[in-house]
Amino acid sequence: MNIVVxxxxxxxxxxxxxxxxxxxxxxxxxxxxxxxLDEYAVEQALxxxxxxxxxxxxxxxxxxxxxxxxxxxxxKALQMGADAGAHVVDxxxxxxxxxxxxxxxxxxINKIGSVDVVVCGMASTDGGMSVxxxxxxxxxxxxxxxxxxxxxSQDNQFRIKRDGDTATExxxxxxxxxxxxxxxxxxxxxxxxxxxxxxxxxxxxSYALSDLGVDAGQVGLSAAWTAVESTEARPPRTAGTIVTDxxxxxxxxxxxxxxxxxxx
Amino acid sequence: xxxxLVLVDHVDGxxxxxxxxxxxxxxxxxxxxxxxxxxxxxxxxxxxxxxKFGAEKVYVVDDTEIKGYLVAPKAEVLxxxxxxxxxxxxLITSSAEGKEIAGRxxxxxxxxxxxxxxxxxxxxxxxxxxxxxxxxxxxKVTQGTPIITVKPNAAAPEExxxxxxxENFAATISDAAKKAQIVAxxxxxxxxxxxxxxxxxxxxxGRGTGGNFDPIDNLADSLGAAVGASRxxxxxxxKPHTFQIGQTGKTVSPxxxxxxxxxxxxxxxxxxxxxxxxxxxxxxEEAPIFELVDFGVVGDLxxxxxxxxxxxxxxxx
Ligand SMILES: Cc1cc2nc3c(=O)[nH]c(=O)nc-3n(C[C@H](O)[C@H](O)[C@H](O)COP(=O)(O)OP(=O)(O)OC[C@H]3O[C@@H](n4cnc5c(N)ncnc54)[C@H](O)[C@@H]3O)c2cc1C
Ligand SMILES: Nc1ncnc2c1ncn2[C@@H]1O[C@H](COP(=O)(O)O)[C@@H](O)[C@H]1O
Numbered sequence: 001m002n003i004v005v006x007x008x009x010x011x012x013x014x015x016x017x018x019x020x021x022x023x024x025x026x027x028x029x030x031x032x033x034x035x036x037l038d039e040y041a042v043e044q045a046l047x048x049x050x051x052x053x054x055x056x057x058x059x060x061x062x063x064x065x066x067x068x069x070x071x072x073x074x075x076k077a078l079q080m081g082a083d084a085g086a087h088v089v090d091x092x093x094x095x096x097x098x099x100x101x102x103x104x105x106x107x108x109i110n111k112i113g114s115v116d117v118v119v120c121g122m123a124s125t126d127g128g129m130s131v132x133x134x135x136x137x138x139x140x141x142x143x144x145x146x147x148x149x150x151x152x153s154q155d156n157q158f159r160i161k162r163d164g165d166t167a168t169e170x171x172x173x174x175x176x177x178x179x180x181x182x183x184x185x186x187x188x189x190x191x192x193x194x195x196x197x198x199x200x201x202x203x204x205x206s207y208a209l210s211d212l213g214v215d216a217g218q219v220g221l222s223a224a225w226t227a228v229e230s231t232e233a234r235p236p237r238t239a240g241t242i243v244t245d246x247x248x249x250x251x252x253x254x255x256x257x258x259x260x261x262x263x264x
Numbered sequence: 265x266x267x268x269l270v271l272v273d274h275v276d277g278x279x280x281x282x283x284x285x286x287x288x289x290x291x292x293x294x295x296x297x298x299x300x301x302x303x304x305x306x307x308x309x310x311x312x313x314x315x316k317f318g319a320e321k322v323y324v325v326d327d328t329e330i331k332g333y334l335v336a337p338k339a340e341v342l343x344x345x346x347x348x349x350x351x352x353x354x355l356i357t358s359s360a361e362g363k364e365i366a367g368r369x370x371x372x373x374x375x376x377x378x379x380x381x382x383x384x385x386x387x388x389x390x391x392x393x394x395x396x397x398x399x400x401x402x403x404k405v406t407q408g409t410p411i412i413t414v415k416p417n418a419a420a421p422e423e424x425x426x427x428x429x430x431e432n433f434a435a436t437i438s439d440a441a442k443k444a445q446i447v448a449x450x451x452x453x454x455x456x457x458x459x460x461x462x463x464x465x466x467x468x469x470g471r472g473t474g475g476n477f478d479p480i481d482n483l484a485d486s487l488g489a490a491v492g493a494s495r496x497x498x499x500x501x502x503k504p505h506t507f508q509i510g511q512t513g514k515t516v517s518p519x520x521x522x523x524x525x526x527x528x529x530x531x532x533x534x535x536x537x538x539x540x541x542x543x544x545x546x547x548x549e550e551a552p553i554f555e556l557v558d559f560g561v562v563g564d565l566x567x568x569x570x571x572x573x574x575x576x577x578x579x580x581x
Contacts, residue, residue, distance in 0.1 A: 019399070037512070099370055099377065122512065127394040129379045130360060131367030134335065138368040143443030144335060147360050149505070159447065163506055165359045165461070166275045170448040171334055177444075183512045184505060225376030225407035229389065232400045240542075242554055245563025251571030254543070255579070257559045258572075261541060263465065263487065263520050264579050 001058045001175075004086075004109055005045040005119040006136075007038040007077050009070035010126040023228040024095045024221060025126060034073035037128075038121035039080070039188035044151060044181045045119045046081045046189070051153070059083045061112055065093060065104045071204065078199035079191030085204035086112060092209055095221025102135035104219060107212040109140060116156070120180040122147055133180035143173035149184035266352035267321065268294040269345060271338070271365065272314060273357045275451070277306025281462045282357040284317040284421030286414055289384045294352040296426060297321040301341055304328070307430070315428025317421055323433045335361060336441035339368035344435050346373060346409060353388050358413040358515075359461075366413045375408025382418050382517065382538055397537030415538075416461045417517050452506065455491070460507065463490035465520045466539070468509055470494035470532075472525020472546065472565055475502050479569035480524060486576040492516065492536075494526045510535035524565040528553025545569065 011030035019025060034042075042062065049058040062077035064070040065088040074085035088108050096104070109115050118140070120133040130147075137144035148160035148171075156175040161168065163184075191199070209216050217223060243253045258264050268290035273280045283298070290296035298319040300310045304326045311322040323345055330337035342365065346354060354369065356362040358380050370377035383391035388410050392401045405411070460466065467489045469480035477491070484491045493503040495510060509516055511531040521539035526532060528544070528551055536542070537556065544553040549562045561568055 023401075097376075098367070102367075102371070125511070129363065129367075129377075131363050131370075131377070131379060134364035134367040135371050137336070137444075138339070138371040141440055144364070145444055146334075146364065164361060166280075167449045167451045169334075169446050169450070171444055172447040173444045225370075225374075225405060226378055227404050227406045229402045229404055231402075234393075234398055234400055240554075240557040240559050242549070242557070242560040242562060244549070245561055245568055248567070248571050250545070250561040250563040250568045251575060254545070254559070254561055254568065254572045255575040257543070258487075258520075258576065259579065261520070263541075264576050 001052060001117070002112070002115045003045050003048060003058060003060045003117045003119060004063050004112055004115050005041050005060060005077065005082065006105055006132070007042065007062050007064050007073050008035045008121070008124045009033070009064055009066040009073040010035040010124055019231045022095070022221065023231050032069050032072065034076040035121060035125045037123055037125055037183060040181050040183050040185050041119045041121045042077045042080050042082060043188040044179070044185055048117065048153065061086055063105065063108055063112070064088070065101055065108070067094070074204060075199060076191065078202045078204070079195045080189055081195060084202060086207065087204060088207045088209070088212065090209045090216070092216035092220045095224060096219045097224040097226055098129050098131050098135060099225055100219040100223060102132050102139055104209070104212065104214055105132065106136055106139040107214045108207060109136070111207065111212050116175040118142070118178045120178065122180055122182045133178050137178040140178065143177045145171045145173050145177055146180040148179060148181045151179070151181065151185060266294045267297040267349050269342065269349065269351045269354045270296055270298050270319070271342065271354070271356045271362070272298050272300045272310060273359070273362065274300070274302060274310060277302055277310050279310055279313045280459070281421065282414070282416040283314065285416065285419045286355045286357065287314060287317045287319055288419045288422040289414060290355055291318055291422070292384070292386050293388050295320050297323060297349065297351070299323045299325065299342065299345055301325045301327050301338055311428055311430050315426050316423060318424050318426040319428050320426045321429050321431060323431050325433050325435050330437050332446050333442045334444040334446055335364045336368060336444065337437045338365045339372060340437055340441050341435040342369050343372045345433060351409060353410040353412060356411070356413045358415045363413050366411050370411050373408050373411070375411050376405035377411045378403055378405060379413045381412050381414045384412055384414060384418070388412060393538045397533060415515065415517060457484060458488070458490045460490045460492055460514050461516055463516070463518050465489035465522070466492050466509070466516050466518045467522045467524070468492035468494065468526060469497055469524050470526030471496040471500070473497060473502065475500060476566070477502055479565055479573070483522070483569045483573045486573045486580070494532050523553055524569060526553055527551050528556065
């Protein structure tokens with residue numbers, strides 16, 4: 001069985017985030033890392049391998065489309081236990097929107113070949129749209145079992161639990177399929193010392209767009225189908241009123257405030 | 265004027281409020297056409313409902329053949345209606361499913377996609393709030409039919425009658441779209457409170473409740489509000505995950521958001537920072553949530569909230 005887990009290299013959300021002059025996300029000036037939500041995807045990919053009757057027959061490949069630094073995200077996945085890495089790195093990719101990113105990911109997945117399960121996170125932590133997994137399913141013509149909070153699998157049969165807006169659903173499909181997982185699936189493991197050492201010997205393949213047969217003109221900022229016209233840091237909120245409760249004064253002040261704003 | 269397609273968000277024919285907001289936005293961009301994918305028996309009622317909010321046309325697609333499948337068939341339906349109607353834009357609610365439909369549709373129509381708009385004006389030019397609400401971004405679709413998913417509360421519904429002309433649309437659904445099967449569906453139990461993402465007021469509790477959500481629930485009821493929770497409260501099992509607000513929960517942008525016993529971690533902020541008015545009650549004056557508030561009370565929620573609830577109830581008489 002072949003599992004590909006899609007991992008994104010994102011700016012650290014606890015650092016100050018910024019835009020470049022061309023309105024793309026600053027991915028250089030801000031320290032990056034493996035998107036926290038994709039750690040859950042790596043974890044589930046590894047559990048699928050471990051639960052397989054013949055774990056050695058399962059290959060988990062961590063795939064990332066991103067700048068040089070994205071190799072760090074892949075390496076983290078290798079340290080956690082993935083078997084191989086695939087990194088699509090090409091200057092032409094910079095500034096790609098979700099449509100282009102999904103196109104490149106799909107081409108890379110086809111290149112890796114005979115993939116049974118594509119595992120994604122539920123969203124990228126940098127302004128994630130939560131659309132890449134559905135787009136991948138569309139492009140690869142595979143069933144999508146997305147936003148899984150619980151995953152059950154037996155041979156090629158998958159069942160997931162999905163908390164929708166208005167209902168909780170059980171979704172079923174057979175492999176090959178695209179799976180996306182939420183943080184409800186359970187804590188991701190930390191790389192062990194052994195894992196960190198082993199990762200150094202694991203294969204990490206780099207691809208340029210030309211290796212994947214993707215026309216550079218179809219991706220990147222200039223080919224994006226949406227254009228950001230302007231970005232603006234939100235003006236700092238005008239400092240609110242803060243009162244300290246003493247013998248019930250807080251409740252009265254709160255009620256007065258709500259009444260003054262016509263909420264009561 | 266060109267049609268603007270609005271995908272009707274509904275539960276068994278009961279149209280949800282965000283659909284009316286989309287119709288109000290559609291009117292700014294062209295002629296609103298609603299797309300109802302649902303049971304044939306519910307179509308007339310839904311069509312009437314959307315007509316009241318300005319739908320000039322209502323495409324009705326009988327979902328008998330497709331309702332057992334996830335997302336993909338709905339994208340095919342919209343693709344086929346778009347091919348016939350050449351709309352100026354397609355508007356969908358920004359739910360998990362809405363965004364997935366939009367994503368697949370964007371690939372099919374080779375069109376640009378903008379998600380999570382908090383405002384849409386003629387153009388269409390969208391406004392989004394990114395990086396946990398720290399930046400506002402204005403964007404445009406530059407290729408194909410603009411596909412835009414819009415967050416609840418981005419516009420006020422406008423009650424203006426539209427013609428509501430029903431057009432039954434026979435979509436052809438491919439076998440490929442029927443690969444992810446909905447094996448079982450458990451509708452969410454109604455709490456009797458407004459739906460979290462649609463509510464005008466949300467009262468949320470965190471770890472500071474210590475597991476006793478009564479003060480939160482009671483304050484919410486006195487204000488006619490929905491109840492939310494931080495991940496810490498959800499992880500502790502005090503409220504189900506469907507109550508969670510934040511990066512991995514729901515995003516809300518109500519008129520009023522009250523956070524009690526919530527510290528204001530970045531992942532929580534991501535789900536509530538676009539709220540119009542923010543109020544916090546926290547016993548730690550250093551809690552980061554106070555950086556966001558319009559009004560804050562440094563105090564114990566277990567005494568402040570019940571006393572406030574009493575006063576609010578008294579005022580409402
Ligand atoms: C990948 C990832 C995703 C996440 N997604 C989310 C998400 O979607 N939503 C989310 O909320 N979090 C999310 N988190 C968790 C987030 O980082 C915080 O841990 C969480 O929001 C903290 O919840 P809290 O504010 O209730 O608890 P705490 O941070 O423990 O804060 C409790 C607060 O209550 C106050 N308090 C205590 N007792 C009282 C009292 N009697 N009266 C008044 N105040 C009191 C304390 O002063 C404190 O400020 C995520 C984290 C990760 C890593
Ligand atoms: N550049 C990328 N490289 C690898 N995987 C990605 C990339 N962008 C998105 N993904 C995957 O798609 C998921 C959802 O991303 P998004 O639609 O951007 O929120 C992420 O959790 C990843 O699993």
